[in-house]
Amino acid sequence: MPLPKAELHLHIEGTLEPELAFALAARNGVELPYADTDAIRAAYDFDDLQSFLNLYYELMAVLRTERDFADLADAYLARAAAQGVRHAEVFFDPQAHLARGVSMETVVEGLWRALGESETRHGVSTRLIMCFLRDESAESAMDTLMAAKPYLDRITGVGLDSAEVGHPPVKFREVYETAAALGLRRVAHAGEEGPPEYVTEALDVLGVERVDHGLRCLEDPALVARLVRDRIPLTVCPLSNVRLRAVPDLAAHPLPAMLDAGLLCTVNSDDPAYFGGYVDDNFRALNLPEERQRELARNSFLASFLEDDEEKRARYLAEVDAYAW
Numbered sequence: 001m002p003l004p005k006a007e008l009h010l011h012i013e014g015t016l017e018p019e020l021a022f023a024l025a026a027r028n029g030v031e032l033p034y035a036d037t038d039a040i041r042a043a044y045d046f047d048d049l050q051s052f053l054n055l056y057y058e059l060m061a062v063l064r065t066e067r068d069f070a071d072l073a074d075a076y077l078a079r080a081a082a083q084g085v086r087h088a089e090v091f092f093d094p095q096a097h098l099a100r101g102v103s104m105e106t107v108v109e110g111l112w113r114a115l116g117e118s119e120t121r122h123g124v125s126t127r128l129i130m131c132f133l134r135d136e137s138a139e140s141a142m143d144t145l146m147a148a149k150p151y152l153d154r155i156t157g158v159g160l161d162s163a164e165v166g167h168p169p170v171k172f173r174e175v176y177e178t179a180a181a182l183g184l185r186r187v188a189h190a191g192e193e194g195p196p197e198y199v200t201e202a203l204d205v206l207g208v209e210r211v212d213h214g215l216r217c218l219e220d221p222a223l224v225a226r227l228v229r230d231r232i233p234l235t236v237c238p239l240s241n242v243r244l245r246a247v248p249d250l251a252a253h254p255l256p257a258m259l260d261a262g263l264l265c266t267v268n269s270d271d272p273a274y275f276g277g278y279v280d281d282n283f284r285a286l287n288l289p290e291e292r293q294r295e296l297a298r299n300s301f302l303a304s305f306l307e308d309d310e311e312k313r314a315r316y317l318a319e320v321d322a323y324a325w
């Protein structure tokens with residue numbers, strides 16, 4: 001059994017493996033512009049975030065029915081369980097589906113079919129986090145939040161993803177204020193490709209409790225000191241950072257230095273079908289000493305939104321402490 005851990009930065013649409021993409025395309029009569037699964041994998045040669053997003057949005061065309069979303073999520077949860085994941089906080093991108101004529105009901109009910117049964121079927125507890133596409137307008141994000149109102153018993157929080165540069169957090173001030181008033185937790189991607197100022201803005205303007213990626217905070221020592229002092233978790237995604245060229249290679253990944261600086265980092269897979277590995281593959285890729293890995297696993301549960309089930313969090317932490325390699 002791999003080290004028990006929580007996964008806190010995982011886009012469910014980014015778990016679409018080429019085999020499932022072709023199976024869903026056949027089931028739904030969707031034509032994919034790729035000859036076979038190898039042709040899709042050959043397209044996993046990204047220059048930056050946008051080049052990845054182009055393929056990510058293109059392949060989503062195969063997701064049409066509740067059953068598709070349930071199959072996608074169930075496949076992820078089975079893989080995650082095999083990699084030691086005990087708790088998963090799963091992002092989804094409703095605007096990318098609404099734009100294709102797929103309803104919020106289809107997406108949420110479909111995902112929930114798998115997530116709601118995950119604890120019994122896979123031993124993985126779950127939360128759902130709805131992300132807004134930051135390269136779409138704030139009005140569109142607000143419309144999406146309103147469309148999600150009937151499903152808020154299934155949605156724990158909101159996030160912000162897609163193309164970062166040129167779309168600062170402040171653009172979504174009102175949307176996040178409304179989300180907070182609705183009782184939703186708040187996270188946002190910041191400092192992946194965007195500058196450290198976006199991390200500061202996500203904290204000050206959006207009130208985020210956790211920062212997704214956050215790597216570029218390292219360019220601002222005062223910001224690092226603040227993140228350490230306030231114990232703000234960063235959901236770091238090593239294989240993603242290498243594939244999207246945020247860092248040159250794994251040996252140069254700043255995660256060990258970030259832990260040394262006292263940052264509350266976690267390790268996550270982001271879009272594992274596209275970036276060459278699920279969460280335990282990300283742990284292994286870093287070649288960290290065992291006690292460092294245990295610290296990261298502890299951090300993942302400390303940073304998770306388990307405030308409504310502290311007994312479960314304590315149980316997971318005890319599993320981490322008892323784990324023997």
Ligand code: HPA
Pocket residue numbers: 011014049056161162163189192240270271
């Ligand atoms: O890593 C990411 N960054 C921004 N948007 C995304 N959408 C899916 N994955 C990502």
Ligand SMILES: [Zn+2]
Pocket residue numbers: 009011161189212270
């Ligand atoms: Zn992400």
